[in-house]
Amino acid sequence: MGRQHACRGHHELLSGYVAPRVEPQHAADGAFHPRRRRRAAVRVHGERPDHVDEAVDGAAADEEDRAADVRVRLPRGQLRHDGDSLGCTRARKIRQGKPHIQVTRSLAGDVRVTSAVSLEAVVREILTSRVYDVARETPLDVAPMLSYRLANRLLLKREDLQPIFSFKIRGAYNRIARLSDAERSRGVIAASAGNHAQGVALSAARLGIRALIVMPRTTPEIKVAAVRRHGAEVELVGDHYADAQRHAERTSSESGLVFIHPFDDPLVIAGQGTVAVELLRQCREVAAVFVPVGGGGLVAGMGAYIKALVPEIRVVGVEPIDADALARSLEAGTRVKLEGVGLFADGVAVEQVGAYTFPIAQATVDEVVRVDNDEICAAIKDVFDDTRVIMEPAGALAVAGLKRWVERNLVTGRQLAAVLSGANMNFDRLRFVAERAEIGEGLEALLAVTIPERPGAFRAFCGALGPCVVTEFNYRLSSRDAAQIFVGLSTRSRQDGEAFVLKLRALGYETADLSGNEMAKLHVRHMVGGRTPHVETERVCRFEFPERPGALLQLLDALGGRWNISLFHYRNHGADFGRVLAAFEVPDGERSSFEAFLSGLGYRFQLDEGNEAYRRFLGFAPKA
Numbered sequence: 001m002g003r004q005h006a007c008r009g010h011h012e013l014l015s016g017y018v019a020p021r022v023e024p025q026h027a028a029d030g031a032f033h034p035r036r037r038r039r040a041a042v043r044v045h046g047e048r049p050d051h052v053d054e055a056v057d058g059a060a061a062d063e064e065d066r067a068a069d070v071r072v073r074l075p076r077g078q079l080r081h082d083g084d085s086l087g088c089t090r091a092r093k094i095r096q097g098k099p100h101i102q103v104t105r106s107l108a109g110d111v112r113v114t115s116a117v118s119l120e121a122v123v124r125e126i127l128t129s130r131v132y133d134v135a136r137e138t139p140l141d142v143a144p145m146l147s148y149r150l151a152n153r154l155l156l157k158r159e160d161l162q163p164i165f166s167f168k169i170r171g172a173y174n175r176i177a178r179l180s181d182a183e184r185s186r187g188v189i190a191a192s193a194g195n196h197a198q199g200v201a202l203s204a205a206r207l208g209i210r211a212l213i214v215m216p217r218t219t220p221e222i223k224v225a226a227v228r229r230h231g232a233e234v235e236l237v238g239d240h241y242a243d244a245q246r247h248a249e250r251t252s253s254e255s256g257l258v259f260i261h262p263f264d265d266p267l268v269i270a271g272q273g274t275v276a277v278e279l280l281r282q283c284r285e286v287a288a289v290f291v292p293v294g295g296g297g298l299v300a301g302m303g304a305y306i307k308a309l310v311p312e313i314r315v316v317g318v319e320p321i322d323a324d325a326l327a328r329s330l331e332a333g334t335r336v337k338l339e340g341v342g343l344f345a346d347g348v349a350v351e352q353v354g355a356y357t358f359p360i361a362q363a364t365v366d367e368v369v370r371v372d373n374d375e376i377c378a379a380i381k382d383v384f385d386d387t388r389v390i391m392e393p394a395g396a397l398a399v400a401g402l403k404r405w406v407e408r409n410l411v412t413g414r415q416l417a418a419v420l421s422g423a424n425m426n427f428d429r430l431r432f433v434a435e436r437a438e439i440g441e442g443l444e445a446l447l448a449v450t451i452p453e454r455p456g457a458f459r460a461f462c463g464a465l466g467p468c469v470v471t472e473f474n475y476r477l478s479s480r481d482a483a484q485i486f487v488g489l490s491t492r493s494r495q496d497g498e499a500f501v502l503k504l505r506a507l508g509y510e511t512a513d514l515s516g517n518e519m520a521k522l523h524v525r526h527m528v529g530g531r532t533p534h535v536e537t538e539r540v541c542r543f544e545f546p547e548r549p550g551a552l553l554q555l556l557d558a559l560g561g562r563w564n565i566s567l568f569h570y571r572n573h574g575a576d577f578g579r580v581l582a583a584f585e586v587p588d589g590e591r592s593s594f595e596a597f598l599s600g601l602g603y604r605f606q607l608d609e610g611n612e613a614y615r616r617f618l619g620f621a622p623k624a
Helices: 049-059 063-068 119-127 144-150 168-177 181-186 195-207 221-229 241-255 266-282 297-309 325-332 357-364 373-387 394-409 427-440 457-465 494-506 518-522 551-559 588-599 612-617
Strands: 022-026 032-036 041-045 071-075 079-081 092-094 140-142 153-158 188-191 211-215 233-236 288-292 314-320 367-371 415-420 444-452 470-475 482-490 510-513 538-546 565-570 577-585 604-607
Touching: 119 266, 119 297, 119 357, 140 266, 144 153, 144 373, 144 394, 153 266, 153 373, 153 394, 168 195, 168 266, 188 195, 188 241, 195 211, 195 221, 211 221, 211 241, 221 233, 266 297, 288 297, 288 394, 297 314, 297 357, 314 325, 314 394, 325 357, 325 367, 367 373, 367 394, 373 394, 373 427, 394 415, 427 444, 427 518, 444 457, 444 494, 444 518, 444 612, 457 482, 482 612, 494 510, 518 577, 518 612, 538 551, 538 565, 538 588, 551 577, 588 604
Parallel strands: 041 071, 153 415, 188 211, 211 233, 288 314, 288 415, 314 367
Antiparallel strands: 022 032, 079 092, 140 153, 444 482, 444 510, 470 482, 538 577, 538 604, 565 577
């Protein structure tokens, strides 16, 4: 199928569905309601920016005027009409001076300019960014299948089509291209495990500058090779990005190499903001734009530009639920540093948003949506179905957030855009994505069912399942009274799975839904053993460790031999970090010393013997 034209005069949707020209209205209860789009009325007051504040304050009492239409107040002489620059007859482009935007009515999108941040400098840098010497303008494509399913017109900003398959080339090149001659002669250094590394390497090569990239030792060889292919030197240090960053910063101060930050730099932010320039030129009539968030460089740049030109467009950040630094920071009103971050969406696995990016996000981001790994996997599949391209987890993050936002707010008939930020997927990780995509879409339910342990009971249970498609069946005798069955069922939706649970319970089967249980999905479904009467004092723990040759043996060496290991499961998921489920026989009097021992290992861990999947299938079973 050929590429669809993203933005026509009337929002013609495939499959006969036509999205009306609407914008979301943000009600006091947080719900979103469709409303006819109308031209924003721009009023010009005074000659100086401070006159704007006076005008806005004076309008506060004019309730009827404020309810009539949208008014964006700007100082006189601060705008010029430049339809060609944005490809839209009503487009306006900031030429000079502080935009100082105030919106006099709460809409779906709003902008909050505070004393801590001036959008003027950000927008000016975006408009003067040097990115197209190496980056390309990426298309804004319709996602026909996903649009039909969600009853909205979905547009995908294809940053996966950049030379390094990621938007990161924009910010990296803009930063390096603006170096002075003296700085260029010294060279550049960066710390990254992926896309930023390739962006810096390619940018430096195009500009004839020496580049040193510090990467964690856990970085897959394919990514290391890609950086070297662009001519950069690579140094492998530590197991985590934080280790590589500390080493890069120390090397920069000692050697004079210029450190290129992956997100917390005004020129990097400006380079990433050019994504929004293209998006608004390609299609201005969007209700909301969904942007993946790690350190905040992309959402800050895009948010600043969108709010400066079309403040009624809603800017929505999307984060993994286990790497939600921006969401927590916005809730706290200050930058929050996470104690640990999930590593599945490694492109956005950042402990703390940037000092530059955060105040811009405060002023321009309307909300942040959190999604889990299963939803990300489902979004990867959705994008593949529409484009035949496989996104990396962070690359599909915005689509996952868009889907959750639409479902949560019951949104229909809107035109929504999502940024596909990258497609540097590790091939080995596809197995994990395929396994979890069905659960993330609600197309597979994982259930734990208790049946009587007597002849014919298993056959009767299979009959109760009826004609549904069984994706998985695990059973082993563990008790003479009752049997625990681990079963996977193909479903049409989450509601379908919930209805099946109610059906089994109505038939007298004790049933638990494990579809959201991480231990069940990662470990228990691959273990057929049974409960045992020999582990009354068992402590259960889940570990994460850097996935590299010899790492599993190092973990076992660290665990030592003081406490007997009574359960162990490891499976390679093709990720940068491996996951182990282990259990230890720990007498009651040694529990505190055992926990202190775990804390001193240096591995991320979680005690989890209360997990329902463990209790049903693997835990202690008293003797009859």
